[in-house]
Amino acid sequence: MFTGIIETLGKVEKLEKEGGNLHITIASPMTTELKIDQSVSHNGVCLTVVALDEGCYTVTAIEETLSKTNLEDLRVGSVVNLERAMKLGARLDGHLVQGHVDQTAVCSSIDQKDGSWIFSFAYDPSLNNITIEKGSITVDGVSLTVIDSKKDGFSVAIIPYTYEHTRFHSYKTGTRVNLEFDVIGKYVAKLMGARN
The missing domain is CATH 2.40.30.20 (Elongation Factor Tu (Ef-tu); domain 3)
Incomplete structure (x- = not known):
């Protein structure tokens, strides 16, 4: 779950297609605080961190996600809204957001x-x-x-x-x-x- 309060912006550094999947590598100030398997909202889409490397991290969007979101519009250099999952018991400043784009x-x-x-x-x-x-x-x-x-x-x-x-x-x-x-x-x- 997320709150809809954007923590920071990220910049797309690399896009790699693999079958119907898209691996998205993002440079972000919060990269050093991330870990593998962590959920992060990217333009409102909940994606899982699959790799970390020198100030960048990588997430994978599957074909279903790409077909229903604007992630397929991303290009190298694109700016992305980022938010980590909310902590249970923390203040809810926005509203309950699932990270599932309708x-x-x-x-x-x-x-x-x-x-x-x-x-x-x-x-x-x-x-x-x-x-x-x-x-x-x-x-x-x-x-x-x-x-x-x-x-x-x-x-x-x-x-x-x-x-x-x-x-x-x-x-x-x-x-x-x-x-x-x-x-x-x-x-x-x-x-x-x-x-x-």
């Missing part, structure tokens, strides 16, 4: 407001994922509050700290992002659907 979305607009930004995202509503006004959403691993909830999209307000310390500063219209919808909302939606 689907991707596309950044549809970016509006600068006096000292902040409004980012809007559009997604395919046919997968029956929903947002609610003032509910939680995870965008590329970042825990955020929904504004302007729609059937096929939503917006979020981004403060300068989040803009500077996450991938948000690199987004453009058309950027593909990973979404994890609120886990409680998903269960409620499933239960309501089963009753209809």
Whole structure:
């Protein structure tokens, strides 16, 4: 489990295809604190550390993961949002995040407001994922509050700290992002659907 509070950014140093798998090597300030078999969220995707080497670590994404996330968009030099799994008993500053991406979305607009930004995202509503006004959403691993909830999209307000310390500063219209919808909302939606 994660909180959606990004610890640091990593930089992709190497990408290696092996069958349907992609081995991703990342340079990160937290590498020295990692160990083999540890779970780390990469743009909201929970992946396991499989190798450590001189300031870099490697994780492997399987074909299923690549087909449902934006990890296949990574290139050498790409910046990645990183968060280690939460410690049981620690303060939960974001919301409960599983690291299981539900689907991707596309950044549809970016509006600068006096000292902040409004980012809007559009997604395919046919997968029956929903947002609610003032509910939680995870965008590329970042825990955020929904504004302007729609059937096929939503917006979020981004403060300068989040803009500077996450991938948000690199987004453009058309950027593909990973979404994890609120886990409680998903269960409620499933239960309501089963009753209809």
